[in-house]
Structures are given as structure tokens and as C-alpha cells.
Amino acid sequence: MNRTITIFDTTLRDGEQSPGASMNTAEKLRIATHLDALGVDVIEAGFPASSPGDFDAVSRISETVKHAEVAALCRASEGDIDRAWEAIKDAKKPRIHTFIATSDIHLEYKLRMGRDEVVERAVAAVSHARKYTENVEFSAEDGSRTDPDFLCRIFGAVIEAGATTVNLPDTVGYAVPSEFGELVRHVMANTPGMENATLSVHCHNDLGLATANTLAAIAAGAGQAEVTINGIGERAGNTALEEVVMALHTRPGTFPMETGIDTTRIHATGRLVSSITGIMVQPNKAIVGANAFSHESGIHQDGMLKNPMTYEIMRPETVGLTTNKLVLGKLSGRFALRSRLEEMRYNLTEEELNTVFESFKALADRKKEIVDEDLEALVTDVVLRSHEVYTLEYLHVTSGTTVYPMASVRLGINGKVKQGAFEGNGPIDAVFNTIAKIAGREPELLRFSIGALTGGTDAQGEVTVRMQEGDYVSLGRGADPDIITASAKAYINGLNRLEYFKSNPVTSCDVI
Ligand SMILES: CC(=O)SCCNC(=O)CCNC(=O)[C@H](O)C(C)(C)COP(=O)(O)OP(=O)(O)OC[C@H]1O[C@@H](n2cnc3c(N)ncnc32)[C@H](O)[C@@H]1OP(=O)(O)O
Numbered sequence: 242m243n244r245t246i247t248i249f250d251t252t253l254r255d256g257e258q259s260p261g262a263s264m265n266t267a268e269k270l271r272i273a274t275h276l277d278a279l280g281v282d283v284i285e286a287g288f289p290a291s292s293p294g295d296f297d298a299v300s301r302i303s304e305t306v307k308h309a310e311v312a313a314l315c316r317a318s319e320g321d322i323d324r325a326w327e328a329i330k331d332a333k334k335p336r337i338h339t340f341i342a343t344s345d346i347h348l349e350y351k352l353r354m355g356r357d358e359v360v361e362r363a364v365a366a367v368s369h370a371r372k373y374t375e376n377v378e379f380s381a382e383d384g385s386r387t388d389p390d391f392l393c394r395i396f397g398a399v400i401e402a403g404a405t406t407v408n409l410p411d412t413v414g415y416a417v418p419s420e421f422g423e424l425v426r427h428v429m430a431n432t433p434g435m436e437n438a439t440l441s442v443h444c445h446n447d448l449g450l451a452t453a454n455t456l457a458a459i460a461a462g463a464g465q466a467e468v469t470i471n472g473i474g475e476r477a478g479n480t481a482l483e484e485v486v487m488a489l490h491t492r493p494g495t496f497p498m499e500t501g502i503d504t505t506r507i508h509a510t511g512r513l514v515s516s517i518t519g520i521m522v523q524p525n526k527a528i529v530g531a532n533a534f535s536h537e538s539g540i541h542q543d544g545m546l547k548n549p550m551t552y553e554i555m556r557p558e559t560v561g562l563t564t565n566k567l568v569l570g571k572l573s574g575r576f577a578l579r580s581r582l583e584e585m586r587y588n589l590t591e592e593e594l595n596t597v598f599e600s601f602k603a604l605a606d607r608k609k610e611i612v613d614e615d616l617e618a619l620v621t622d623v624v625l626r627s628h629e630v631y632t633l634e635y636l637h638v639t640s641g642t643t644v645y646p647m648a649s650v651r652l653g654i655n656g657k658v659k660q661g662a663f664e665g666n667g668p669i670d671a672v673f674n675t676i677a678k679i680a681g682r683e684p685e686l687l688r689f690s691i692g693a694l695t696g697g698t699d700a701q702g703e704v705t706v707r708m709q710e711g712d713y714v715s716l717g718r719g720a721d722p723d724i725i726t727a728s729a730k731a732y733i734n735g736l737n738r739l740e741y742f743k744s745n746p747v748t749s750c751d752v753i
């Protein structure tokens with residue numbers, strides 16, 4: 242019989258450790274709902290002791306998720322564990338995930354502890370967690386650079402104390418597949434009580450080997466893979482869920498293993514995570530990149546037309562990319578829109594659908610064909626709007642080689658209209674200056690990025706801005722076929738989010 246691999250998704254915890262990926266509660270909740278529908282076995286929802294906002298997000302996710310286990314990360318300390326349990330206690334299947342570093346370099350310089358003391362702390366942490374739940378995971382941070390015999394010793398001790406999963410992380414992405422597979426075999430064979438626990442792996446991508454290492458570990462006997470959507474995560478990121486799942490799916494002879502993932506939801510979940518975090522997926526990214534199923538050169542196209550299997554090892558439909566879709570355009574009605582959104586896994590309320598429909602019609606007047614990426618952007622733009630103090634009423638920009646860039650903007654501010662005109666170094670700078678002056682705000686722009694959501698000259702541009710005002714940082718996004726309008730929308734969205742975080746520092750939880 243095939244082994245089943247537990248898919249532990251940490252997009253909302255390690256994924257959120259990607260620079261610039263912080264999410265509010267509503268956004269995390271939305272991703273968690275999609276992960277649950279995708280079929281992941283465990284959702285690591287956050288690190289509750291790290292902030293009241295994260296505690297709140299983990300609590301809300303715990304109350305909402307229907308099928309998956311909900312895990313919370315905590316250091317090997319009673320305070321962190323108590324906080325983690327408090328956040329997940331209402332989950333249908335809660336899991337406490339406690340960790341401590343085990344490599345000599347971390348012990349000496351970071352923790353300033355000896356090996357015996359670390360084993361003691363780990364055992365005490367697991368024993369404390371077991372007072373709350375039978376479902377306890379222990380991670381040996383920097384496990385791949387830890388003395389293998391010490392790893393077996395600490396894993397044996399925590400299993401005896403009640404850990405049901407022990408996780409071997411390649412925290413700094415140092416491992417290579419042959420060695421990592423060997424380490425997994427060593428741990429499986431030499432850890433006392435290993436038959437009573439699941440061995441998990443958690444790899445980082447510093448050398449571009451996270452997926453290869455995870456697969457080597459699975460082949461060597463690991464039963465759980467810790468992954469993130471699109472491979473986002475600390476530094477170079479974590480193992481990408483879609484890569485591991487599709488490798489197992491596409492190579493059943495090599496990997497006689499199964500997962501509970503509904504692969505047809507992979508693409509939509511990847512898009513959602515990218516649009517919420519503002520982290521674009523590189524076009525040549527495996528499985529979810531824009532070019533992953535494109536065939537450019539003549540010989541390949543010839544082969545594809547004769548038999549797709551000449552150049553495709555998986556069908557795009559398998560990961561949720563549909564080709565023969567109903568074309569949505571300005572003559573489409575609510576029914577077609579709703580059914581397409583449902584296919585894309587968006588179950589909107591009547592009110593949300595009406596709002597999206599209005600924006601959809603406005604867009605369809607300017608753009609011949611509305612594709613999935615347009616709809617993703619509309620839903621994010623319209624439905625995920627967290628708090629609307631400012632609205633864009635009117636925008637006019639002059640720019641070119643012979644005129645000074647100038648923007649005239651009319652803003653709605655809490656329902657009242659205010660307008661003004663200012664200059665800038667370029668048209669987008671002029672728009673941002675004008676909006677900031679009218680709003681009486683001075684956020685610092687930390688990042689500005691622009692991408693085309695769709696192909697062709699009528700493509701929608703998607704702009705992401707990251708801005709800071711005092712202690713508050715927000716991400717704003719806007720999509721429009723006109724990139725200057727998309728920029729204005731992104732800037733206003735960022736200001737609204739700043740406003741929202743300021744007035745809801747602890748419970749930013751408008752559920753969508
Ligand atoms: C590999 C990983 O991904 S680990 C997870 C990373 N995630 C995070 O760090 C979440 C965000 N972090 C935070 O919000 C903060 O760091 C907090 C709230 C967790 C802690 O903040 P502070 O109490 O100010 O501590 P600070 O972050 O400066 O230092 C960490 C302390 O925890 C200790 N520590 C680190 N890991 C562990 C552990 N697993 N168990 C116990 N103690 C630990 C460190 O030795 C250090 O202690 P020291 O101050 O006595 O030297």
C-alpha cells in the first residue's frame with residue numbers, strides 16, 4: 242500500500258517571515274480557508290507569542306478551519322506554549338509546535354546553553370505542551386547542521402516526553418539531497434521510540450535545493466513535509482508545496498506515496514497568496530509560473546499539437562489551469578461571473594458579488610476579454626478592501642517629453658470630497674504627491690512594483706506599494722488597464738490599510 246505523506250503548510254508562519262509578506266487577520270483567514278479546501282493536513286497559522294495581532298489571527302483561524310489541524314509555533318518556554326494553546330484551543334484539531342535549536346553553533350552563540358540543558362528545555366517544553374494536547378510537534382532548529390547522534394538523543398527524549406511529530410529542519414538551506422536523505426535514514430534507525438512518532442522535514446531554499454532535499458527525505462522515510470505556497474518564506478524561501486505534491490503525483494513509480502491535496506486548486510491558491518502578499522511569482526517558477534505551461538518554439542509547438550505528452554509531463558488542468566473556458570466580457574451577466582468565480586473557489590456573498598460585478602462591467606467596457614487574473618485582481622481590489630476612508634473620485638495626469646508631470650486628483654475622504662493638483666518627477670510621483678497632500682498624510686514609500694497581470698496591450702497592470710507611517714507598515718494593491726490609475730488605487734489602498742491598522746492595532750479581523 243502507498244504511504245501517505247502529511248502536508249504541513251507553513252505559508253502563514255514561515256511564509257509570512259518573507260520580507261514584506263506580513264498579512265492582516267482577514268488576509269490570513271482567507272488564505273487559511275483556501276488551504277483547508279486545498280486539502281493540506283496541517284495549517285501552521287502563526288506564532289501567537291510574537292504579537293497580539295498574530296495571536297488574534299491564529300485564534301480566528303482556529304475557530305474557522307473545518308478540516309485541517311491548526312498548529313501554532315512557540316519557543317521552548319512555558320509562556321510561549323501557554324500563549325500558543327490559548328490561541329488554538331478552539332480548533333477542531335489543535336497542534337502545539339515547540340522548537341529549540343540543537344546545532345553547536347546555535348547553542349554556543351545564540352542560546353548560550355550546553356547540550357544537556359537544551360535536552361532538558363526541550364523535554365520540559367514538550368511535557369508542558371502535553372498537559373494541553375496529545376498533538377505535540379517538536380522541531381530541532383538547525384537540525385541539518387546538528388551532530389546526528391545528538392539529534393537522535395534529543396528526538397528520543399522528546400518522544401518519550403510525548404512528542405508525536407519530530408521535525409528535522411534544514412533551517413539555513415545548507416543540506417544537499419544525498420546527505421539529507423542519509424541523515425533522515427540515520428535518525429529513523431537510531432532514535433529511540435521513533436516508531437511512535439512521525440518524522441517531518443522542513444527545508445529552506447538557500448541553495449535552490451529545498452524541494453530536492455524534501456523529496457530525498459520522503460524517499461528515505463520521512464512522513465511529513467513542511468512547505469509553503471509558491472515557496473515563500475524566510476530568506477530564499479521554503480520548500481514549495483506545489484513542487485513536492487506534483488513531483489509525487491507525476492512520478493508515482495519513484496514515489497509510491499499519496500497526499501490529500503486536491504491538485505486542481507493549486508493554481509488558484511498560488512494566485513491568492515501572491516496577490517495578498519504582493520510577492521510576484523517568477524514567470525519560470527515550476528508549476529505556478531506564468532510560463533510553466535507555455536510553449537514558445539516551433540519544434541515544441543509542433544510536438545505539442547501532435548501529442549501534448551511530447552513536451553508536457555503534467556496537464557495544466559491537473560493544477561487548475563483551464564484552457565477552454567467560457568469567455569467573459571461586457572455582455573456577460575451575473576450568473577456567468579458567479580459560476581466562473583465559483584470555479585476559481587471564490588464563494589462570495591450576494592453583496593460582494595454585486596460589488597465585483599459592477600467593477601467587472603466597468604473593466605469589460607475597456608477590455609475585450611476578462612481572464613482569471615483580471616477576476617483575481619478585481620476580487621482582491623473590491624472584496625479585500627479592508628477599510629475605506631479614502632476613495633478615488635477623479636484622476637487626470639499630464640506628462641510627456643515637453644510638459645512637467647502634473648496630477649489633478651479628487652478624493653473622497655470619509656464621504657466628503659477634496660481635490661488638488663501637484664507636480665512630481667514623473668506622472669506616478671505626481672499622483673502620489675497629490676494624493677498625500679490632499680489627504681494630509683506623509684507616508685514613506687518603501688517599495689513600488691508593477692506587473693502585468695495578463696498578456697497583450699490591453700493587459701491589466703497590477704501595482705503593489707509598501708508604505709510606512711510611524712510604526713505602521715502597510716501593503717497597498719491596485720489593478721487597472723491604466724498603470725497610472727492602478728498606481729493611484731494601490732496608493733489609496735495602502736493609505737486605507739494604514740488607517741485601518743492604526744484604528745485596529747489588535748483585532749484587524751473583518752472576515753471575508
Ligand atoms: C527558524 C525560525 O523560523 S524561528 C521562528 C522565527 N519567528 C520569530 O522570531 C517570530 C517573531 N519574533 C518575535 O516577535 C520576537 O523575536 C519574540 C516575541 C518571539 C521574542 O522577542 P524578545 O523576547 O524580545 O527576544 P529576542 O527576539 O530579542 O531574542 C530571542 C530570545 O529567545 C531565545 N530563544 C530563541 N529561540 C528559542 C527557543 N526556541 N526556545 C527558547 N528560547 C529561545 C534567544 O536565545 C533570545 O533569548 P535572550 O534574549 O535571553 O538571549
Ligand SMILES: CC(C)C(=O)C(=O)O
Binds near residue numbers: 255314340410443445
Ligand atoms: C521553527 C523551525 C521549524 C523553522 O522554521 C526552521 O528551522 O526553519
Ligand SMILES: [Mg+2]
Binds near residue numbers: 445
Ligand atoms: Mg523555517
